[in-house]
Amino acid sequence: MTEPAATTSQAPRLLHFTQSVIAGAALLALCYYGRLVLIPTLLGVAVALALAPSVDFLARYRVPRPLSAFVLITITLTLLYGGMRLLYDLAIDFVEELPSHSAKIDGFFQSLLDRINHVLNSTKIFAQPTDQALTKSHPIDWPKLLIGGAGSLSEFLFPSSFVPFITYFLLTWEDYLYRASVRLFALERQMTVKKSLGQIAAMLRSVLIGNVLIGLGIGVISAILFALIHVPYFYVIGMLSGMLSMVPYLGVVLALVPPLLIGVGKMSGTGLIVLIVGVLVIHLAAINLLVPKFIGQRVQVNPLAATLSLLLWGMLWGGVGLLLAVPIAAALKIICDHIEPLAAFGAWLGDDLDGRSRSDSTFFPSA
Numbered sequence: 001m002t003e004p005a006a007t008t009s010q011a012p013r014l015l016h017f018t019q020s021v022i023a024g025a026a027l028l029a030l031c032y033y034g035r036l037v038l039i040p041t042l043l044g045v046a047v048a049l050a051l052a053p054s055v056d057f058l059a060r061y062r063v064p065r066p067l068s069a070f071v072l073i074t075i076t077l078t079l080l081y082g083g084m085r086l087l088y089d090l091a092i093d094f095v096e097e098l099p100s101h102s103a104k105i106d107g108f109f110q111s112l113l114d115r116i117n118h119v120l121n122s123t124k125i126f127a128q129p130t131d132q133a134l135t136k137s138h139p140i141d142w143p144k145l146l147i148g149g150a151g152s153l154s155e156f157l158f159p160s161s162f163v164p165f166i167t168y169f170l171l172t173w174e175d176y177l178y179r180a181s182v183r184l185f186a187l188e189r190q191m192t193v194k195k196s197l198g199q200i201a202a203m204l205r206s207v208l209i210g211n212v213l214i215g216l217g218i219g220v221i222s223a224i225l226f227a228l229i230h231v232p233y234f235y236v237i238g239m240l241s242g243m244l245s246m247v248p249y250l251g252v253v254l255a256l257v258p259p260l261l262i263g264v265g266k267m268s269g270t271g272l273i274v275l276i277v278g279v280l281v282i283h284l285a286a287i288n289l290l291v292p293k294f295i296g297q298r299v300q301v302n303p304l305a306a307t308l309s310l311l312l313w314g315m316l317w318g319g320v321g322l323l324l325a326v327p328i329a330a331a332l333k334i335i336c337d338h339i340e341p342l343a344a345f346g347a348w349l350g351d352d353l354d355g356r357s358r359s360d361s362t363f364f365p366s367a
Contacts, residue, residue, distance in 0.1 A: 032316050039320050040159045044166025046327075047076070048174075049205045050212075055171050069171035073164050086236050093233075196338045200331045203299060207327050210295040211246045218242035218286050222255075225278045229271045232262050245283050248310050248322055252283045299330045302351040 031038060051072050058068040170177065178197070185193050219242025226234035226241075237258045244254035256279050263275060301309075309329035313321035329349060336346030 028316070035317050036159045039317060039324075040162045041166060042324060043160075043320075044163045044170060046204060046208050046324075047163065047167045048170035049201055050208045051076070051167070051171060052174065052205075055174075065174075066172050069168050073168055073171075077164060083239075087240065090233055090236050192338045196334055199334045203330050203334065204327055207295055207299060207330070210291070214286055214290050214295075215243040215246045217290070218245050218255075218282055221282050222259075222279065225282070226259055226275070229267065229274050229278075231259050231275065232266060237262055241279065245286065248306075248326060250322070251287070252280060255279050255283055299326060300350050301326065301329045301333060302349065305329055305333075305349045 051069070054072055055065055055068045059065055181197070182190050182193050216239070219239035221238075222241045223234050223238025226238050231237055240258045241255045244258070245251040247254050256276060259275055259279065260272070263272060267275070306326050306329060309325040310322055313325035313328060315321070317324070333346050333349040336342035336349065339346075
């Protein structure tokens with residue numbers, strides 16, 4: 001009698017597990033095939049959360065929310081356009097000056113290639129590639145790399161153009177959308193939904209504003225360092241390097257790319273060494289000291305969960321997925337913490353299983 005009863009009790013669990021797996025697979029498929037809609041929506045939500053405190057501040061002085069939202073979005077777009085324009089002009093200047101330094105750059109990379117070939121030829125593990133083995137290189141598909149599936153630049157720009165409009169309507173209809181979203185749930189669950197939405201909003205605002213401020217701080221310090229070692233256009237390169245430092249895991253590598261591209265052929269070997277060491281020290285100090293203090297208190301996700309989230313969303317959404325991966329994991333943890341059947345999964349995602357957060361002593365995934 002005991003064995004049939006145990007088999008009967010395991011059947012609902014197996015059915016529930018199967019349904020959960022199917023629902024999870026369907027959700028991932030929706031995230032992948034609906035990425036051109038979901039990504040602009042999430043970016044609009046992130047920008048709206050960052051600008052909401054300013055809109056609320058102006059509302060205290062009886063400035064209409066539509067007017068304040070319009071002004072703030074316009075200022076944000078203007079600053080973004082100015083930054084992109086500076087980067088574009090810098091790229092044009094770099095391309096125009098490149099021929100004059102091509103000999104030095106070619107010599108640098110040729111010597112490096114010769115050393116690599118010498119090492120490969122001196123061992124029996126690696127075989128010297130033949131001409132038949134060489135394949136034709138293809139240009140990088142930047143839209144697909146950034147948004148994880150956009151087939152052309154127009155497919156990338158078209159959904160991106162909706163971000164300002166989504167941000168505007170989220171800011172102007174904030175109270176209505178909040179109350180309407182809460183009313184989608186049963187009355188006994190509305191208080192839990194309010195707490196979850198509040199925690200998610202506070203977490204996203206902290207991550208976004210914290211990353212921007214820390215990136216700007218790293219950019220200012222990097223610009224000072226680049227000025228001291230005579231990196232051309234140090235004021236632009238420093239800020240770009242600082243913002244790239246905040247890309248999860250790849251930040252320390254990406255932060256080195258702009259100054260090295262500008263500096264190779266124009267700086268001495270000592271200057272390049274100082275540049276590399278300085279960028280590494282600034283990046284590691286900021287990531288391990290500032291990020292856990294200002295962002296890690298909100299994003300209580302353990303390193304393994306953050307890494308798996310980066311892998312998943314990077315595969316689904318490309319470069320944008322890498323930027324949103326950790327906030328999505330943190331939001332998922334908050335939701336699971338407020339749903340009793342998913343509480344164990346929320347504890348697995350977090351870093352406070354024993355009731356004590358380890359975010360202050362754990363290497364934060366933005367590094």
